[in-house]
Amino acid sequence: MNLEGKTAVITGGAIRIGRALTLALANEGCQIFIHYGRSADPAQETREEARALGVEAEIHQADLANDQEVKGIIPAAAKRFGHVDILINNAAIFPETDSFRDTDTALWNKLFNINLRAPFSLSQAFARQLPNSTQGKIINILDARGRRTGQDHFAYRLAKGGLWQMTEMLALELAPDVTVNGVALGAILPPPGAAQTYLDQMAQTRVPLKRAGSPELVAENVRHLLRQDFLTGVIIPIDGGQFL
Ligand SMILES: NC(=O)c1ccc[n+]([C@@H]2O[C@H](COP(=O)([O-])OP(=O)(O)OC[C@H]3O[C@@H](n4cnc5c(N)ncnc54)[C@H](OP(=O)(O)O)[C@@H]3O)[C@@H](O)[C@H]2O)c1
Numbered sequence: 001m002n003l004e005g006k007t008a009v010i011t012g013g014a015i016r017i018g019r020a021l022t023l024a025l026a027n028e029g030c031q032i033f034i035h036y037g038r039s040a041d042p043a044q045e046t047r048e049e050a051r052a053l054g055v056e057a058e059i060h061q062a063d064l065a066n067d068q069e070v071k072g073i074i075p076a077a078a079k080r081f082g083h084v085d086i087l088i089n090n091a092a093i094f095p096e097t098d099s100f101r102d103t104d105t106a107l108w109n110k111l112f113n114i115n116l117r118a119p120f121s122l123s124q125a126f127a128r129q130l131p132n133s134t135q136g137k138i139i140n141i142l143d144a145r146g147r148r149t150g151q152d153h154f155a156y157r158l159a160k161g162g163l164w165q166m167t168e169m170l171a172l173e174l175a176p177d178v179t180v181n182g183v184a185l186g187a188i189l190p191p192p193g194a195a196q197t198y199l200d201q202m203a204q205t206r207v208p209l210k211r212a213g214s215p216e217l218v219a220e221n222v223r224h225l226l227r228q229d230f231l232t233g234v235i236i237p238i239d240g241g242q243f244l
Pocket residue numbers: 011012013014015016017018035036037038039040062063064065089090091092093094114141142143144185186187188189190191192
């Protein structure tokens with residue numbers, strides 16, 4: 001796919017990895033619809049950065065825990081830009097308190113609603129609005145942990161594992177019009193508020209390549225998946241070998 005002139009919706013597109021995806025696609029000439037939750041000021045700044053790259057860009061607030069608000073995102077983008085060609089499900093929460101023993105029903109519901117139900121509802125709305133004979137692309141931002149067992153982040157792993165499987169299921173379901181691919185991330189950025197040194201030290205001991213990735217590396221791989229028309233159901237691990 002030639003990305004120039006295509007319209008992309010990026011959830012959580014204002015900050016961190018989402019921001020890198022926004023700017024990478026703006027650089028390719030995409031019109032950008034930046035979804036954000038709480039990051040209103042960063043969303044405006046990222047929109048201005050995207051516009052400075054010569055493309056049209058809008059921002060849209062929605063709480064992904066609220067299905068009604070989620071269902072409004074794609075129609076709002078389609079109203080502004082005609083239709084949406086690309087959906088990137090990037091937004092997610094990563095709580096510290098979701099071990100098996102600590103996860104209560106409220107946290108379970110919140111985590112699954114944001115990390116799995118929202119990508120489902122968005123994918124459904126995306127597929128429904130795509131005009132006939134138009135090629136669409138969905139990219140899911142996964143976690144390399146999502147296919148592995150482990151005792152940390154019990155609910156998060158399950159929800160990301162579900163999104164992994166949904167990526168493959170939708171690749172079949174939505175073919176031939178829409179390709180559905182993903183990237184499964186390892187150590188890319190430290191948690192919000194933590195120092196880069198925290199991640200670098202962790203990478204020295206746990207990542208075979210002994211270094212962390214970067215949002216730009218994620219964006220480069222997403223761009224590759226978007227350009228390829230014969231790839232679907234493909235998940236690229238970007239983890240330096242950590243989850244082999
Ligand atoms: N960082 C890593 O090294 C790493 C590793 C593995 C996987 N990942 C995956 O990569 C993706 C991006 O990671 P990140 O570290 O950049 O994430 P992050 O800094 O935690 O940002 C999360 C994003 O999700 C949005 N969000 C969360 N809850 C929301 C809600 N209820 N309603 C609306 N938006 C909501 C936030 O938007 P607002 O700020 O506007 O609310 C924010 O843009 C995630 O899917 C994550 O699981 C990241």
